[in-house]
Amino acid sequence: xxxxxxxxxxxxxxxxxxxxxSFTYAEASTPALREVSLRIQPGELVVVIGASGxxxxxxxxxxxxxxPAFQAGAFTGDVWLFGRHLLQERVxxxxxxxxxxxxxxxxxxxxxxxxxxxxxxxEQLGVSPEEMQERLDAVLALVGLxxxxxxxxxxxxxxxxxxxxxxxxxxLRPQILVLDEPTTDLDPQGRQEIFTLLSxxxxxxxxxxxxxxxxxxxxxxxxVILLSEGQIVAVDRPERLLPQIELLTxxxxxxxxxxxxxxxxxxxxxxxxxxxxxxxLREIGEPRxxxxxxxSEQQPIVPLLxxxxxxxxYSGGAPVVTHATLSIAEGxxxxxxxxxxxxxxxxxxxxxxxxxxxxxxxLLRGEELGRLxxxxxxxxxxxxxxxxxxQLFAETVEEEVAFGLRNIGLETAExxxxxxxxxxxxxxxxxxxHDPFLLGRGERQRLAVAALLALRPRLLILDEPTTxxxxxxxxxxxxxxxxxxxxxxxxxxxxxVPWVAAEYAERALLMVHGQLVWDGSLRGLCAQPELCASAAxxxxxxxxxxxxxxxxxxxxxxCLAAFSSVAHQPFRSDEDHPQPVS
Amino acid sequence: MALFLYLxxxxxxxxxxxxxxxxxxxxxxxxxxxxxxxLFILPLSASxxxxxxxxxxxxxxxxxxxxxxxxxxxxxxxxSVFYRNGTPFPxxxxxxxxxxxxLYGLGMAAKLGTFLATGALFLSTTRIEEFAYAFTLLxxxxxxxxxxxxAFRLVPLFLESAVTVxxxxxxxxxxxxxxxxxxxxxxxxxxxxxxxxxxxxxADQMSIALEVRGFNSGxxxxxxxxxxxxxxxxxxxxxVLAVTALYLSLWSAGYGRIRSL
Numbered sequence: 005x006x007x008x009x010x011x012x013x014x015x016x017x018x019x020x021x022x023x024x025x026s027f028t029y030a031e032a033s034t035p036a037l038r039e040v041s042l043r044i045q046p047g048e049l050v051v052v053i054g055a056s057g058x059x060x061x062x063x064x065x066x067x068x069x070x071x072p073a074f075q076a077g078a079f080t081g082d083v084w085l086f087g088r089h090l091l092q093e094r095v096x097x098x099x100x101x102x103x104x105x106x107x108x109x110x111x112x113x114x115x116x117x118x119x120x121x122x123x124x125x126x127e128q129l130g131v132s133p134e135e136m137q138e139r140l141d142a143v144l145a146l147v148g149l150x151x152x153x154x155x156x157x158x159x160x161x162x163x164x165x166x167x168x169x170x171x172x173x174x175x176l177r178p179q180i181l182v183l184d185e186p187t188t189d190l191d192p193q194g195r196q197e198i199f200t201l202l203s204x205x206x207x208x209x210x211x212x213x214x215x216x217x218x219x220x221x222x223x224x225x226x227x228v229i230l231l232s233e234g235q236i237v238a239v240d241r242p243e244r245l246l247p248q249i250e251l252l253t254x255x256x257x258x259x260x261x262x263x264x265x266x267x268x269x270x271x272x273x274x275x276x277x278x279x280x281x282x283x284x285l286r287e288i289g290e291p292r293x294x295x296x297x298x299x300s301e302q303q304p305i306v307p308l309l310x311x312x313x314x315x316x317x318y319s320g321g322a323p324v325v326t327h328a329t330l331s332i333a334e335g336x337x338x339x340x341x342x343x344x345x346x347x348x349x350x351x352x353x354x355x356x357x358x359x360x361x362x363x364x365x366x367l368l369r370g371e372e373l374g375r376l377x378x379x380x381x382x383x384x385x386x387x388x389x390x391x392x393x394x395q396l397f398a399e400t401v402e403e404e405v406a407f408g409l410r411n412i413g414l415e416t417a418e419x420x421x422x423x424x425x426x427x428x429x430x431x432x433x434x435x436x437x438h439d440p441f442l443l444g445r446g447e448r449q450r451l452a453v454a455a456l457l458a459l460r461p462r463l464l465i466l467d468e469p470t471t472x473x474x475x476x477x478x479x480x481x482x483x484x485x486x487x488x489x490x491x492x493x494x495x496x497x498x499x500x501v502p503w504v505a506a507e508y509a510e511r512a513l514l515m516v517h518g519q520l521v522w523d524g525s526l527r528g529l530c531a532q533p534e535l536c537a538s539a540a541x542x543x544x545x546x547x548x549x550x551x552x553x554x555x556x557x558x559x560x561x562x563c564l565a566a567f568s569s570v571a572h573q574p575f576r577s578d579e580d581h582p583q584p585v586s
Numbered sequence: 587m588a589l590f591l592y593l594x595x596x597x598x599x600x601x602x603x604x605x606x607x608x609x610x611x612x613x614x615x616x617x618x619x620x621x622x623x624x625l626f627i628l629p630l631s632a633s634x635x636x637x638x639x640x641x642x643x644x645x646x647x648x649x650x651x652x653x654x655x656x657x658x659x660x661x662x663x664x665x666s667v668f669y670r671n672g673t674p675f676p677x678x679x680x681x682x683x684x685x686x687x688x689l690y691g692l693g694m695a696a697k698l699g700t701f702l703a704t705g706a707l708f709l710s711t712t713r714i715e716e717f718a719y720a721f722t723l724l725x726x727x728x729x730x731x732x733x734x735x736x737a738f739r740l741v742p743l744f745l746e747s748a749v750t751v752x753x754x755x756x757x758x759x760x761x762x763x764x765x766x767x768x769x770x771x772x773x774x775x776x777x778x779x780x781x782x783x784x785x786x787x788x789a790d791q792m793s794i795a796l797e798v799r800g801f802n803s804g805x806x807x808x809x810x811x812x813x814x815x816x817x818x819x820x821x822x823x824x825x826v827l828a829v830t831a832l833y834l835s836l837w838s839a840g841y842g843r844i845r846s847l
Contacts (some may be wrong), residue, residue: 070794099800111791112799114739116592120715123810128800130808137810154594158742176800358753382759393787394747395754397779408758441783456757 018084019180019211020044020067025081026234027062027071036062038234039081044180044227046086049202049212051222051242054231055256056444056474060215063231064184067213068102069095086179100129103178107185109165112172118144118160119153121168125176136175143171146208147201162344163194167201180211188217188472191344191500193540217474219246219260220545223276230255243274258475261503261545264560269567278545282552291553291566306369307331308463308494309355314364316350324350326518327364334462337489338496339509339526343540347518348498349467355496356387356465379412386456390467392448396440401432401451404440405458412459426458430484446477450484463494470504482508502544506530506558514539531556591649591709597641600711603819604720604812610826611708617833618700624689626833626842627696633829634703643710650706657698665691690844714738719812728807736792744785751780 021043028035037059044050054060065071072079073095083090085101106112115121122143126136144150147167152160157168166186173181183202187195199221206212206224214221222228228245230238232255238245246252249267252259262275269288275281309332317323325347332338332355342348353359355366357373366373368384389395398404405426409419427433430450435443440451449469456464469485470478482504489495499505505512505526512529514522516539522529529536530543533551542548550557557563599607614630621627638644647654669687708717718731752762755776762773796802836842 068798070797074794074797094802094804095794095797096800096803099798099803102798104798106791106795108791110743111788112795114736114792114796116713116715116739120713125799127807127809128803128805130806132808133811136808156594172799353753356757358756378756378761379759382757385757387753387757389750389754391750391784393784394750394780397776397783408760411759459758 017046017087018043019046019048019086020213021082021084022066023082023084025063025066025083026079027066027075028078030076030078032077034234036077036234037066040234040236042229042236042239044211044213046179046211047206047209048226049206049214049224050227050229051225052213052215052229052231053217053219053222053252053257054237055476056446057233058231058256059234060231061184062234064104064182064213064215067180067182068098068104069093070104096128099125099178100176101179103173103176103181105166105169105173105181105183105186107188109162109169109189112169113157113165116156117153118149118155118157118168121157122172122175125172129176139175139177143174146174146204147171148197161194162190163197166190166194166198170198170201174205180213181205182213182215184215185217186214187221191540192502192542193343196542217257219252219257219263222246223260230257232256243276247274256474256476258478261560261563262549265546265549265563265567268560268564278548278552281545281549285549285553285567288567291550291555291563306334308334308369309373310367310370311355312364312367314351314354314361314366316347316354316359316361316363323362324518325354325361325515328520329364330513330520330523332463332494332496334494335489335492336494336496336511337485337509338494338511338513339505340496340498340513340515341505341529341539341541342515346515346539348513348515350518351513351515352465352467352496352498353387356385356463357381358387382408382461383412383459384461385463386459386461386465388452388456388464388466388469390471392445392452395452395455396448399439400437401427401440401443402436404451405455408455408459422458422460426454429457429488430454431480446473446480449473449477449481453481453484457488461493463496464488465496465498467498468500469497470499470501478504502542502547503559506544506547514541527556527558530558591646591706592713593641593643593645593710595642595711597711598818599637599641599707601813601818602711602822603815604712604716605723605815606819606822606826607708607712608717608720608724609823611704613826613830614704615701617830618697618704620833620837621697621842622690622693622844623842624692624696626836627693627700630829630833631696631700631703634700634707638703638707638710641707641711643707646706646710647703650702653702654699657702658695661694661698662688662691665694686844693844716812719809722809732801740785740788743788744781747784748777748781751777754780 023041025037025040026035027037040063052060052063062071065075066083069090071077113121115124119140122140123136126139131139144152147170149164149167149171157165160168187198190198202212202214203224216222222242223246225242227239228242229236230245230252237255238251246260247263247267249259249264262278262281266273266275266281266284269285271284273284275284311328311330314325314328315323316325328351340348340352350359354361357366360374368376368381373381396404398407402423405423406419409422414422424433427436430453432447432451432454435447440448443451453466466485469481473481485495485497486508497504497509509526512522512524512526513520514529521539522535530547536543546557546560546563550563555566557566614634618627618630638647666683666687669684669690670682672684672686674684675681714735718735721731722728755762760773760776762777763770
């Protein structure tokens, strides 16, 4: 399964070479990296994939000596960069040799203008003023930020910020650029901007190491490295590794829709993109005609929430939400979609009562939300923030859940009962006495949900519930929401992840520039590629594939089912959802 | 949320060399500082006000108007009440206030108001990098001036995360602004914990991001020429120096003081 011919065999001019690199964090009992060896040649794009805790970030930190210089622990092994054996270098000394771009773009920008941001590193390295100007112009042109020189970086979009962070690194002329999940916090538009930039950089001959959780980014790589528990499980060309559905799933990586579909029908050609996959699939036949789906268009009898002509603007600025009107019925599962800055978070906060609208009103079961006492609203509507760290502060998991219950004045016995119930629901009962800050990201996210769930709200609003989670954790979070929904709760998720919306939500709300441009079924939205494109919403691969056959599949399973009866090949289902081993 | 007081315009003042701006700031402070009599401070206040209008910095004044209100009221009250020496007001002899005390209070208000307005003018027309650059040129170690700029960048981020934390607490039924004082203080602690933990995580990431960009590289630094020194800069410095020289000579000649305190 793993082909080590080029990545691991010696070559006279390696850009990067790791030999038996191991690292154990000071407080950990097991190593985060175990005897990792690899070689990357100049000009190659290598994509590193793997579940949370697989050692991806640890590997990145070894490349520029953040490990062991910044991080206490036991490091063994050797790292060479373009023939230079790294021994005692400080991180700063490697600036200009290895560039690193991080996931959190806010933490890597510290200037008040785009120009100063790019110049910062060059000043540290003593680049002459004339050359600074030259390099500044060149890198801004490369990342597409020419003309933004005096803009305040905080006013840029996510994609622009991350491109600026890349420009700031490139200005140092690194010989190798490492990007650690650069697109995780970006919307689809921003993600696309980064991928376009990466292919441009590749064409210019940069050596790139990209850590990614989405396999779409790995299609054009020279090599894909799959890590698990600190070890390299597989190294191969993308066209050989990506179709290995079982292998990827076993190690917590979500396979691409296209690969799953082709594998299920025994198509051996590599489906590089949606168009290629459609060609291959056409050879199998046309899909069965659309089953007449029950149209659940009947109006709800008692709406849970009514949003009436709501607008909002922050401190007299331009309106962020304009004249939004909608009604939410008990028991709905809604995806709130739109680009960053389209107003979805603002709308969600208005709906949850956290933010009073500057115009219009929100009714909760006919009563105006703003006039209800806080403890009542808290028991009806819960808002789960994107970053669990904003919500956690107690010393134990149990205390964290108890906090809200005490605020609404419940008795001890009831509090204990509800803690039990909420932690059971999110699967954290075994960790009751643990410190929330020491939990993993996925566990913290679920704890944040539990803390609100204990209040038994009827409506749960979640801002990007799957961000920062790996595939098994994402599934786990979404299955939890599906269960809560089945129990009768109303769920609204704000999400950038197309498959999450498509597989779980029934209704979609799409926002563009503060306006609701779509309020209807998700399937209906996906059937309108122009509308989706205008809102920078990119339906999942399987949906886009379906459009070639005039069908709107919302999941791989739907697609498999539609083609199964016409397939020459025996249809090989990979179950309802591939269940990853954690 | 607007993060800085800086307002991006291209006026004459904005385009001055950072050193000129820092020098003007300090010299205006000195000029206002040596005077006690409001009539001698008012010309300075008027010039700063004119500069604020010229540089379109009035929105900054708007943002800090509450501070101006405090400054207008408190010195006058305090000095009027505590300075009992001098002549009482002839028409209002029953008031426990002296003419000198009231005058001194007015002078103090004018002085503090001018300080504040000058500071606001400076921050509205000078980017953080510019004054860090100026301080470095004046011999302040780079690490210190950089830390200063970083602090400016971080404070708004912390405020932003505090707002989010307060909202998250509201979802769990905690109204931070209700209840008796002691309870409210305890609530603030509940907000500070996540904000502080977040700040620590962020500081950790930032320190790595800084080193990756060559901070602490051990190589000699260079400086991007942010604004070349021009003839206009020389003229501006001369003008400000002239004003300061005038004020210092008035002061040494005994003008601008309030007698018989």
